[in-house]
Amino acid sequence: MVKICCIGASYVGGPTMAVIALKCPSIEVAVVDISVPRINAWNSYQLPIYEPGLDAVVKQCRGKNLFFSTDVEKHVREADIVFVSVNTPTKTTRGLGAGKAADLTYWESAARMIADVSKSDKIVVEKSTVPVKTTEAIEKILTHNSKGIKFQILSNPEFLAEGTAIQDLFNPDRVLIGGRETPEGNKAVQALKDVYAHWVPEDRILTTNLWSAELSKLAVNAFLAQRISSVNAMSALCEATGADVTQVSYAVSKDTRIGPKFLNASVGFGRSCFQKDILNLVYICECNGLLEVAEYWKQVIKINEYQKNRFANRVVSSMFNTVSNKKIAILGFAFKKDTGDTRETPAIDVCKGLLGDKARLSIFDPQVTVDQIQRDLTMKKFDWDHPLHLQPISPTTVKQVTCVWDAYEATKDAHGICILTEWDEFKNLDFKRIYDNMQKPAFVFDGRNIVNVDQLREIGFIVYSIGKPLDAWLKDMPAVA
Numbered sequence: 001m002v003k004i005c006c007i008g009a010s011y012v013g014g015p016t017m018a019v020i021a022l023k024c025p026s027i028e029v030a031v032v033d034i035s036v037p038r039i040n041a042w043n044s045y046q047l048p049i050y051e052p053g054l055d056a057v058v059k060q061c062r063g064k065n066l067f068f069s070t071d072v073e074k075h076v077r078e079a080d081i082v083f084v085s086v087n088t089p090t091k092t093t094r095g096l097g098a099g100k101a102a103d104l105t106y107w108e109s110a111a112r113m114i115a116d117v118s119k120s121d122k123i124v125v126e127k128s129t130v131p132v133k134t135t136e137a138i139e140k141i142l143t144h145n146s147k148g149i150k151f152q153i154l155s156n157p158e159f160l161a162e163g164t165a166i167q168d169l170f171n172p173d174r175v176l177i178g179g180r181e182t183p184e185g186n187k188a189v190q191a192l193k194d195v196y197a198h199w200v201p202e203d204r205i206l207t208t209n210l211w212s213a214e215l216s217k218l219a220v221n222a223f224l225a226q227r228i229s230s231v232n233a234m235s236a237l238c239e240a241t242g243a244d245v246t247q248v249s250y251a252v253s254k255d256t257r258i259g260p261k262f263l264n265a266s267v268g269f270g271r272s273c274f275q276k277d278i279l280n281l282v283y284i285c286e287c288n289g290l291l292e293v294a295e296y297w298k299q300v301i302k303i304n305e306y307q308k309n310r311f312a313n314r315v316v317s318s319m320f321n322t323v324s325n326k327k328i329a330i331l332g333f334a335f336k337k338d339t340g341d342t343r344e345t346p347a348i349d350v351c352k353g354l355l356g357d358k359a360r361l362s363i364f365d366p367q368v369t370v371d372q373i374q375r376d377l378t379m380k381k382f383d384w385d386h387p388l389h390l391q392p393i394s395p396t397t398v399k400q401v402t403c404v405w406d407a408y409e410a411t412k413d414a415h416g417i418c419i420l421t422e423w424d425e426f427k428n429l430d431f432k433r434i435y436d437n438m439q440k441p442a443f444v445f446d447g448r449n450i451v452n453v454d455q456l457r458e459i460g461f462i463v464y465s466i467g468k469p470l471d472a473w474l475k476d477m478p479a480v481a
């Protein structure tokens, strides 16, 4: 029986390994992590991450050929293939490349541990998103300590998106495997191909050299984020001119050369992947003396920051230029629907902007806890992608913030509502009931374009929806930048 071990039991390691276990009954899969609470949760009924369809997959395999454990060394030692799916956040505070480069501390310590505990040859698979040429560095760590043991390193970046992880894994657009172009390298690539071939059609399993695989992952995230920043940039122009961004993006999407995906204007993209991977790309360009190329990609992030600021400014300027002591309901805090993940969610920046103007916030998200929200609002930028158990617990809480478990409670007596995550349940709220229980004039600021603007205006709301024609009230308010 082939044995697989995956280091890192989070959004990537957990679902990916669960699907491998489901699709490959002849393979034994162990997912390991240094976090005891996280592994305990994987072994319980309340999994540590919310992901539609994940429970069913885990339930089917756990205890048969899928195991979750904190005994990292034992499972690494026994494995034929070791996936490394640890966090690779943006380097914080100080040092070379701080604020841009990927922090490979977690990766390096995992590699050193693999080298130390291994007693047999292994294939080591880079699943985390890493800078180009990381494999080379990891290879040096492994071979330097190898005691005659042979390691083959492969790059196998993951393209799943949160909220749709299981369907993305069941039916991937492609699986990418990069390896050394040597007989041993080819053999290792084939071994990993054999795993995926249990359910992925062969023409969707692409093989490349190591650096192409690493760079392709950064390129995909940069291209996707670029589309969002492009449509968000258009949304600002739509508001200024009276065009409707939904109509514009629909017309654009009908061009078969462009296509329909990733053209929804929003309050900004979140999750650490886009920002951190683009910053990483920028840093690699700068290190290679490609300053113009670095500048080009930086703009994608700048527009994202602009969009979040623009939204918060719009809220304040619409409400007589002050939200001081006004209750604002925040509907949705996660970075997108169907996940509880809040890393780099635009909600953090919008809430901080409103808190800066002394608003009182009442926050409701169906999947995010009070502790998480308080932690996010007190945490420093770039600390998001460090595992919770490695983060200092902030002794302070933001007193102007309350978190509730119901949208009606959040909006009661509020002056305004900000919709920051596109949860389906927000589309079906009884807005008449909400309006009746709010202060007047009552405002809705839709950062995800999910409400029916005309219907809400008919009820009496003053409505702002990203990139949509402004109503008379908003037009009269000072322009926002």
Ligand code: NAD
Pocket: 007, 008, 009, 010, 011, 012, 013, 032, 033, 034, 035, 038, 072, 085, 086, 087, 088, 106, 107, 109, 110, 127, 128, 129, 130, 158, 159, 160, 161, 162, 273, 385, 386, 387
């Ligand atoms: P995460 O940050 O949520 O979790 C990483 C886990 O690794 C933590 O549970 C941590 O405790 C564990 N860990 C760190 N060092 C360890 C060690 N030495 N031994 C054992 N466990 C260790 O990670 P994630 O969101 O699953 O992302 C993992 C990687 O995959 C990142 O490089 C990310 O960029 C990439 N990625 C993420 C996504 C996504 O949607 N989350 C998608 C594609 C790629």
Ligand code: UDX
Pocket: 158, 159, 160, 161, 162, 163, 221, 224, 228, 261, 262, 263, 264, 265, 266, 267, 268, 269, 270, 271, 273, 274, 335, 336, 337
């Ligand atoms: C992303 C990539 O899509 C995935 O391939 C990679 O493996 C990890 O990073 P993820 O961040 O989980 O996945 O979600 P995604 O669906 O890409 O959304 C990212 C952000 O962009 C979210 O905040 C989302 O709301 C926003 N978004 C997405 C838009 O604002 N508009 C869109 O049209 C699409």
